[in-house]
Amino acid sequence: MNPAAMNQTGTSNLKGTLFIAAGALLLLAALTLLAGWLQLVLRGGPPHSLVEHLNQRVHAWWAMTVTAGIPLLAGRIGVIVLFAFVSFTALREFLTVAPTRRSDLQAMVMAFFVMLPFQYLPLRH
16 A cells, blocks of 8 residues: 555555545435436426526536546556546637637647646656
């Protein structure tokens, strides 16, 4: 076990992480049940925008939880790949709204395909 991952008592932080994950999953499950129950109760009447909005939010939170949970389960490399992907898409989105010239192409290619991957290389100390 990595000594840096241990707290003062010598146990890993895995127990706390699992406790937080279980709490988040239980909360999402309860919200899913609540949203489903509300939709079932209000099914006969006119469409209710608040219930539809709640269902959309709950589905989005499930997607975010799964998107973050899979890399966490995969370990260090999974988290690095997730953050690299998020950085790549954020830089791409920024450059779509930033004013650029044709002369900026070389710098953008270097930023996307050289510097961005380089900062996420898992280096050993």
